[in-house]
Amino acid sequence: MRPGSTTVRWRMAFLTDRLTLAVAVLVALVLGMPLLKPLFAAAFPALDRPLYEADSFLALTLDHLALVGLSSLMAVVAGCAAGVFVTRPSGAEFRGILEAVATMGQTFPPVAVLAVAVPVMGFGPKPALIALTLYALLPIVENTVAGLEGVPEAVLESARGLGMGPVERLFRVELPLAAPVILAGVRTAVVINVGTAAIASTVGAKTLGLPIIVGLNGSNQAYVIQGAVIVAALAVVLDFGFDRLAALSVRWRRG
């Protein structure tokens, strides 16, 4: 085998990889949407403005991502911490309450949460952030608890018996073994939030939902399509990305 060939093959694999392709499509859509203006003009001849131009799609996408990223991050930190806490002996009694609260958070439709948050926090990204965080909490808490409970009893007993302290057990054994399940919860939360963040533009958060809302209000189907396509591409990219992470978190199973 020639020395360069593995690199070449690796590059080929990278180029044909579905995550790379999805990212390429997303980037092309975000940056190249203005180029499609003639296409939208032809498809919707009745419209004066066939392209959403009030904000750049790049700015909307970045804001959308920031909202999803920040809310998911807060949910991961709070959800994992809560999940770890209620699976320790000292926190066991709070487990029922936590699960009830998290389930309730998820029973409210996102629009209702947004509607309640607005009078309290005013318009803007803040109520959206709160709503999305609450929304992401349930799958993360649920999966953290399930993941930690799934660690085999014999593994925990030998960890204790060999002299690992509670912190060592948590970080070296329990969390790594629970990681695939926790990650699945985070994935669910993030993918839901990408969609919900679009609705958040109704309360004044600038997201990819903005062209959709504006388009729906003004009967501009082109705006709706432009926003929706990018939201969809974004969801696909994140989903594929989590696939990759999931494979990494269980590498030892194939090893």
Add this chain to the structure above:
Amino acid sequence: MITFERVTKRFEPWTAVDGVSLTVEAGEFCVLIGPSGSGKSTLMKMVNRLIVPDEGTIRVGGEDIAMLRPEDLRRRMGYVIQNVGLFPHWTVERNIATVPTLLGWPKARVRDRVSDLLDLLKLDARRFRDAYPHQLSGGQQQRVGVARALAAEPAILLMDEPFSALDPITRGALQAEMTAIHKATGTTIVFVTHDMDEALKLANRIAVLDHGRLIQFGPPLEILHRPANDTVRDLIGREDWGLKLLAVETVGQRVRPDVEKVPGAPLPIDAPLRQAIAEMVARGTDRLPVVDARGRPAGVLHLSDVVRS
């Protein structure tokens, strides 16, 4: 080495261990045996404080273990359980290195120690060092479990039914390994089992538990010859008491120091009588020549001497 002083543990309303006093000497291979639920695991887990006694004191090397930090105590003892409990996300090497790593040994020393242990447990380093537990058979996994427990050269090894889940052949091989390791390292071993054959084969002394009480504590022959009560008799098995005795007693205890010449391959003097009987049946004879550890003639074993009590 390990002293239990009137140790009691209750799981209300049940008394799992009831006023047990017992001393395991340094270097001893002590087997705890008893019916299911008799308190064997509970008694053993109190040694490394996985369970804390309600009453009584446990001393290890003279120190009251209630005074020690549990993690420090446990890192000085090996612990092996029936379900092995290897860390599935770590390689064999990293599993074995668990305690040395916790103790902060230098990397090179850990690596050398892992190599020695793979040898000791007859695991091919090239094949297994970087393997993950799910790639190993049950027997191989338990070998790694034993290696992991021995890694930091503990003075005490605690084993809770370590071989119960293995097939008879694998179990036999691991039992032989344990006897060899015990001889080679002088580690004090406390070993839980419910299999009397295993206990007789491995133990210097056997402690019989029933309903949380210590019924009898003595060497295998004493247990066989003077069972303290019916529970002990049941554990031995009334039908094959004689066969168990043959497995424990050795040729040396029955050999006649004759100078008489007997043909055929000689038996080693430390072979169990069971092996002698098997040889006699196979060869169709009632006498066999015996040699000592250095291969010099040590006399003759007669069938009539084997069956005489």
